[in-house]
Amino acid sequence: MHFCEETPSELKFIPKLSHTIIDKIKQLPLDEAQIHGVKLSLGEALSNAIRHGNKLNPDLAVRVKVEAGSRSLTIWVADQGKGFNFRNAPDPTKPDKLHKLSGRGIFLIRKHMDKVTFLERGRKIKMVKLFKKGEGK
Amino acid sequence: MKINEEKSGDILVCAIEGEIDITTSPQLRKAFDEFIKRNEKKILVEFLNVAYIDSSGLATLIEMSQRLKKIGGRIRFSGMNQKIKNVFEVTKLHKLFEIFEDKASGLKDF
Numbered sequence: 001m002h003f004c005e006e007t008p009s010e011l012k013f014i015p016k017l018s019h020t021i022i023d024k025i026k027q028l029p030l031d032e033a034q035i036h037g038v039k040l041s042l043g044e045a046l047s048n049a050i051r052h053g054n055k056l057n058p059d060l061a062v063r064v065k066v067e068a069g070s071r072s073l074t075i076w077v078a079d080q081g082k083g084f085n086f087r088n089a090p091d092p093t094k095p096d097k098l099h100k101l102s103g104r105g106i107f108l109i110r111k112h113m114d115k116v117t118f119l120e121r122g123r124k125i126k127m128v129k130l131f132k133k134g135e136g137k
Numbered sequence: 138m139k140i141n142e143e144k145s146g147d148i149l150v151c152a153i154e155g156e157i158d159i160t161t162s163p164q165l166r167k168a169f170d171e172f173i174k175r176n177e178k179k180i181l182v183e184f185l186n187v188a189y190i191d192s193s194g195l196a197t198l199i200e201m202s203q204r205l206k207k208i209g210g211r212i213r214f215s216g217m218n219q220k221i222k223n224v225f226e227v228t229k230l231h232k233l234f235e236i237f238e239d240k241a242s243g244l245k246d247f
């Protein structure tokens with residue numbers, strides 16, 4: 001499996017784009033909970049790219065690349081912004097951070113994907129989900 | 138997303154249907170604004186038909202809980218499926234909120 005998608009930086013496009021991508025991913029050997037985790041991670045990555053990366057500028061695009069082989073699914077989400085310091089993301093589960101309204105997006109991605117890498121100074125995120133033997137379809 | 142409301146004594150039961158995400162969270166915030174304007178102080182949010190919640194949905198619920206506390210109100214949640222429960226557990230927000238298995242236990246002693 002290998003395909004690419006692109007969207008202008010408007011939040012209203014996220015559900016349709018996410019639905020299109022997740023619909024194609026459903027044929028992969030992932031169970032329902034894993035697909036939910038991928039959907040959540042993709043939604044958070046798209047939201048970050050549109051809001052924080054491209055600052056909601058509809059003239060800037062967010063590009064998504066999806067690849068799947070026999071052992072894993074990889075999704076890249078890239079924006080055209082200035083990047084961000086991904087090393088400084090605090091743990092939102094610490095008692096003093098639980099009440100905070102923001103800061104859970106990247107945390108949720110890390111929890112639901114097996115490998116998460118930031119590229120191009122944070123303008124691109126690479127998320128990998130491994131297929132586990134004996135699970136999924 | 139659809140938001141249905143009904144009263145059970147002095148408790149407002151707010152049943153959400155659909156997905157709570159970055160595009161629907163503003164609608165949920167608007168409904169909560171209305172509840173606060175109406176001086177609703179006990180709100181039970183039913184998740185029975187919620188299939189998905191993202192970080193913006195979680196933020197909206199935290200914000201609502203904080204606003205209710207300020208006016209002496211409370212919020213409870215019930216009817217979460219395993220996927221939604223998992224999002225609350227992973228983020229440890231289950232420690233912050235009162236979460237009940239079903240509507241009946243959520244209404245009890247509220």
